[in-house]
Amino acid sequence: MSPVEVRQAQWLRGVLDLAVLALLAESGESYGYLISQQLAESGLGEVKGGTLYPLLNRLEEAGLLNSAWRAGDGGPGRKFYEISGGGRRLLAEHAPQWTAFAGAATTVVQRGMREAALSG
Template identity: 40%
Template sequence: MSPEYLAQQGCLCYIAAVPADGLVSQMRRGALEYCVMALIVKTPRYAFDLIEALGTTGLLTTEGTLYPLLSRLRRDGLVKTEWRESTDGPPRRYYELTGEGRRALAAFRSEWASFRGAVDGILQEGTKA
Protein backbone atom coordinates (compact mmCIF):
# COMPACT_ATOMS: atom_id res chain seq x y z
CA MET A 1 0.00 0.00 0.00
CA SER A 2 1.24 3.44 -0.80
CA PRO A 3 1.73 6.07 1.90
CA GLU A 4 -0.87 8.17 0.08
CA TYR A 5 -3.50 5.42 0.34
CA LEU A 6 -2.77 4.90 4.03
CA ALA A 7 -2.99 8.66 4.65
CA GLN A 8 -6.43 8.71 3.00
CA GLN A 9 -7.50 5.98 5.41
CA GLY A 10 -6.44 8.10 8.38
CA CYS A 11 -3.19 6.25 9.03
CA LEU A 12 0.01 8.09 9.75
CA CYS A 13 2.96 6.09 8.58
CA TYR A 14 6.55 6.28 7.52
CA ILE A 15 7.88 3.69 5.13
CA ALA A 16 11.64 3.55 4.88
CA ALA A 17 12.83 2.37 1.52
CA VAL A 18 15.86 0.15 1.94
CA PRO A 19 17.94 -0.19 -1.22
CA ALA A 20 18.45 -3.82 -2.23
CA ASP A 21 22.19 -3.66 -1.54
CA GLY A 22 21.50 -2.19 1.92
CA LEU A 23 19.05 -4.98 2.68
CA VAL A 24 21.55 -7.66 1.73
CA SER A 25 24.19 -5.88 3.79
CA GLN A 26 21.92 -5.90 6.85
CA MET A 27 21.14 -9.60 6.47
CA ARG A 28 24.79 -10.46 5.87
CA ARG A 29 25.91 -8.49 8.92
CA GLY A 30 23.62 -10.53 11.18
CA ALA A 31 24.92 -13.93 10.09
CA LEU A 32 28.51 -13.30 9.00
CA GLU A 33 30.17 -13.78 12.38
CA TYR A 34 28.52 -17.17 12.79
CA CYS A 35 29.56 -18.16 9.28
CA VAL A 36 33.15 -17.26 10.17
CA MET A 37 32.87 -19.29 13.36
CA ALA A 38 31.49 -22.27 11.39
CA LEU A 39 34.46 -22.09 9.01
CA ILE A 40 36.94 -22.45 11.88
CA VAL A 41 35.03 -24.89 14.08
CA LYS A 42 37.00 -27.93 12.88
CA THR A 43 40.26 -26.44 11.66
CA PRO A 44 42.00 -23.16 12.51
CA ARG A 45 42.30 -20.86 9.49
CA TYR A 46 44.08 -17.62 8.69
CA ALA A 47 42.30 -14.47 7.57
CA PHE A 48 43.07 -14.63 3.85
CA ASP A 49 41.80 -18.21 3.75
CA LEU A 50 38.56 -17.04 5.36
CA ILE A 51 38.30 -14.16 2.89
CA GLU A 52 38.59 -16.59 -0.03
CA ALA A 53 36.03 -19.00 1.44
CA LEU A 54 33.50 -16.26 2.19
CA GLY A 55 34.15 -14.50 -1.11
CA THR A 56 33.24 -17.57 -3.16
CA THR A 57 29.85 -17.70 -1.43
CA GLY A 58 29.16 -14.00 -1.87
CA LEU A 59 28.94 -13.45 1.89
CA LEU A 60 31.99 -11.20 2.04
CA THR A 61 32.53 -8.34 -0.34
CA THR A 62 35.51 -6.55 1.26
CA GLU A 63 38.44 -7.49 3.45
CA GLY A 64 37.66 -4.46 5.59
CA THR A 65 34.62 -6.29 6.93
CA LEU A 66 36.46 -9.39 8.13
CA TYR A 67 39.34 -7.95 10.15
CA PRO A 68 37.19 -5.91 12.56
CA LEU A 69 34.87 -8.90 12.94
CA LEU A 70 37.80 -11.20 13.82
CA SER A 71 39.09 -8.62 16.31
CA ARG A 72 35.67 -8.41 17.95
CA LEU A 73 35.38 -12.21 18.15
CA ARG A 74 38.82 -12.36 19.77
CA ARG A 75 38.04 -9.53 22.18
CA ASP A 76 34.78 -11.28 23.15
CA GLY A 77 36.64 -14.52 23.87
CA LEU A 78 34.98 -16.48 21.06
CA VAL A 79 38.19 -17.10 19.12
CA LYS A 80 41.84 -17.36 20.02
CA THR A 81 44.78 -16.79 17.72
CA GLU A 82 48.14 -18.36 17.12
CA TRP A 83 50.97 -17.18 14.88
CA ARG A 84 52.37 -19.90 12.62
CA GLU A 85 55.29 -19.87 10.25
CA SER A 86 54.45 -19.98 6.56
CA THR A 87 56.48 -21.55 3.77
CA ASP A 88 55.06 -18.91 1.40
CA GLY A 89 56.01 -15.74 3.25
CA PRO A 90 55.64 -14.09 6.64
CA PRO A 91 54.02 -15.83 9.63
CA ARG A 92 50.23 -16.03 9.57
CA ARG A 93 47.74 -15.51 12.37
CA TYR A 94 45.42 -18.50 12.63
CA TYR A 95 42.00 -18.22 14.24
CA GLU A 96 40.46 -21.02 16.28
CA LEU A 97 37.21 -21.25 18.23
CA THR A 98 37.37 -21.24 22.01
CA GLY A 99 34.98 -23.27 24.16
CA GLU A 100 32.81 -20.17 24.48
CA GLY A 101 32.86 -19.76 20.70
CA ARG A 102 31.77 -23.37 20.23
CA ARG A 103 28.86 -22.83 22.62
CA ALA A 104 27.83 -19.63 20.83
CA LEU A 105 27.94 -21.37 17.44
CA ALA A 106 25.94 -24.32 18.76
CA ALA A 107 23.29 -21.94 20.13
CA PHE A 108 23.10 -20.11 16.79
CA ARG A 109 22.78 -23.39 14.88
CA SER A 110 19.96 -24.59 17.12
CA GLU A 111 18.01 -21.34 16.64
CA TRP A 112 18.79 -20.78 12.95
CA ALA A 113 16.49 -23.46 11.51
CA SER A 114 13.43 -22.28 13.43
CA PHE A 115 14.23 -18.61 12.71
CA ARG A 116 14.67 -19.29 9.00
CA GLY A 117 11.49 -21.36 8.96
CA ALA A 118 9.51 -18.59 10.65
CA VAL A 119 10.76 -15.95 8.22
CA ASP A 120 10.15 -18.20 5.21
CA GLY A 121 6.64 -18.93 6.47
CA ILE A 122 5.79 -15.26 6.84
CA LEU A 123 7.30 -14.36 3.47
CA GLN A 124 5.39 -17.16 1.73
CA GLU A 125 2.14 -16.24 3.47
CA GLY A 126 2.62 -12.63 2.43
CA THR A 127 2.81 -13.63 -1.22
CA LYS A 128 -0.50 -15.50 -0.93
CA ALA A 129 -2.41 -12.46 0.34
Protein backbone atom coordinates in the same frame (compact mmCIF):
# COMPACT_ATOMS: atom_id res chain seq x y z
CA MET B 1 26.40 -0.21 -3.82
CA SER B 2 23.22 -1.38 -5.51
CA PRO B 3 20.02 -1.78 -3.47
CA VAL B 4 20.41 -5.57 -3.70
CA GLU B 5 23.99 -5.39 -2.39
CA VAL B 6 22.89 -3.11 0.48
CA ARG B 7 20.14 -5.56 1.45
CA GLN B 8 22.50 -8.55 1.30
CA ALA B 9 25.04 -6.69 3.45
CA GLN B 10 22.32 -6.06 6.04
CA TRP B 11 21.35 -9.75 6.10
CA LEU B 12 25.00 -10.79 6.39
CA ARG B 13 25.60 -8.52 9.40
CA GLY B 14 22.96 -10.51 11.29
CA VAL B 15 24.67 -13.85 10.82
CA LEU B 16 28.35 -13.18 10.06
CA ASP B 17 29.64 -13.96 13.55
CA LEU B 18 27.82 -17.31 13.60
CA ALA B 19 28.92 -18.09 10.04
CA VAL B 20 32.58 -17.46 10.94
CA LEU B 21 32.30 -19.58 14.08
CA ALA B 22 30.62 -22.36 12.08
CA LEU B 23 33.31 -22.30 9.38
CA LEU B 24 36.04 -22.52 12.00
CA ALA B 25 34.22 -25.31 13.84
CA GLU B 26 34.16 -27.19 10.54
CA SER B 27 37.69 -26.45 9.32
CA GLY B 28 39.54 -26.48 12.64
CA GLU B 29 41.57 -23.38 11.85
CA SER B 30 41.94 -20.82 9.12
CA TYR B 31 43.21 -17.33 8.35
CA GLY B 32 41.34 -14.21 7.31
CA TYR B 33 41.68 -14.36 3.53
CA LEU B 34 40.69 -18.03 3.43
CA ILE B 35 37.71 -17.40 5.74
CA SER B 36 36.59 -14.65 3.35
CA GLN B 37 36.88 -17.05 0.39
CA GLN B 38 34.94 -19.75 2.25
CA LEU B 39 32.14 -17.30 3.07
CA ALA B 40 31.91 -16.29 -0.60
CA GLU B 41 31.97 -19.93 -1.76
CA SER B 42 29.16 -20.66 0.71
CA GLY B 43 26.97 -18.13 -1.08
CA LEU B 44 27.20 -15.38 1.52
CA GLY B 45 28.96 -12.97 -0.81
CA GLU B 46 32.24 -11.13 -0.59
CA VAL B 47 33.23 -10.06 2.91
CA LYS B 48 35.89 -7.38 2.74
CA GLY B 49 38.79 -7.21 5.15
CA GLY B 50 37.44 -4.01 6.70
CA THR B 51 34.46 -6.03 7.90
CA LEU B 52 36.06 -9.41 8.55
CA TYR B 53 39.19 -8.49 10.52
CA PRO B 54 37.42 -6.29 13.09
CA LEU B 55 34.89 -9.12 13.53
CA LEU B 56 37.68 -11.66 14.06
CA ASN B 57 39.27 -9.32 16.61
CA ARG B 58 35.94 -8.88 18.47
CA LEU B 59 35.36 -12.64 18.54
CA GLU B 60 38.88 -13.18 19.86
CA GLU B 61 38.51 -10.47 22.52
CA ALA B 62 35.24 -12.09 23.60
CA GLY B 63 37.06 -15.40 24.10
CA LEU B 64 35.24 -17.10 21.22
CA LEU B 65 38.36 -17.55 19.07
CA ASN B 66 42.01 -18.31 19.70
CA SER B 67 44.72 -17.12 17.33
CA ALA B 68 48.38 -17.66 16.59
CA TRP B 69 50.81 -16.04 14.16
CA ARG B 70 52.65 -18.43 11.86
CA ALA B 71 55.52 -17.76 9.51
CA GLY B 72 54.60 -17.92 5.84
CA ASP B 73 56.26 -20.17 3.30
CA GLY B 74 58.38 -17.59 1.52
CA GLY B 75 55.90 -14.81 2.28
CA PRO B 76 54.55 -12.83 5.19
CA GLY B 77 53.24 -14.56 8.28
CA ARG B 78 49.56 -15.20 8.81
CA LYS B 79 47.33 -15.02 11.83
CA PHE B 80 45.44 -18.31 12.12
CA TYR B 81 42.17 -18.50 14.03
CA GLU B 82 40.44 -21.43 15.67
CA ILE B 83 37.19 -21.62 17.57
CA SER B 84 37.54 -21.83 21.36
CA GLY B 85 35.42 -23.85 23.78
CA GLY B 86 33.40 -20.71 24.48
CA GLY B 87 32.89 -20.21 20.75
CA ARG B 88 31.65 -23.78 20.40
CA ARG B 89 29.20 -23.27 23.26
CA LEU B 90 27.92 -20.01 21.78
CA LEU B 91 27.55 -21.62 18.36
CA ALA B 92 25.68 -24.59 19.84
CA GLU B 93 23.32 -22.23 21.67
CA HIS B 94 22.75 -19.55 19.02
CA ALA B 95 22.84 -21.53 15.76
CA PRO B 96 19.48 -23.26 16.42
CA GLN B 97 17.96 -19.87 17.28
CA TRP B 98 19.27 -18.37 14.03
CA THR B 99 18.07 -21.39 12.04
CA ALA B 100 14.57 -21.09 13.54
CA PHE B 101 14.50 -17.33 12.83
CA ALA B 102 15.74 -17.77 9.25
CA GLY B 103 13.19 -20.54 8.68
CA ALA B 104 10.36 -18.37 9.98
CA ALA B 105 11.47 -15.45 7.82
CA THR B 106 11.69 -17.74 4.79
CA THR B 107 8.16 -19.02 5.42
CA VAL B 108 6.75 -15.49 5.63
CA VAL B 109 8.57 -14.36 2.48
CA GLN B 110 7.52 -17.44 0.51
CA ARG B 111 3.86 -16.97 1.48
CA GLY B 112 4.06 -13.36 0.37
CA MET B 113 5.69 -14.35 -2.93
CA ARG B 114 2.89 -16.87 -3.61
CA GLU B 115 0.22 -14.26 -2.86
CA ALA B 116 1.97 -11.68 -5.04
CA ALA B 117 2.15 -14.21 -7.92
CA LEU B 118 -1.53 -15.12 -7.54
CA SER B 119 -2.75 -11.54 -7.45
CA GLY B 120 -0.34 -10.22 -10.05
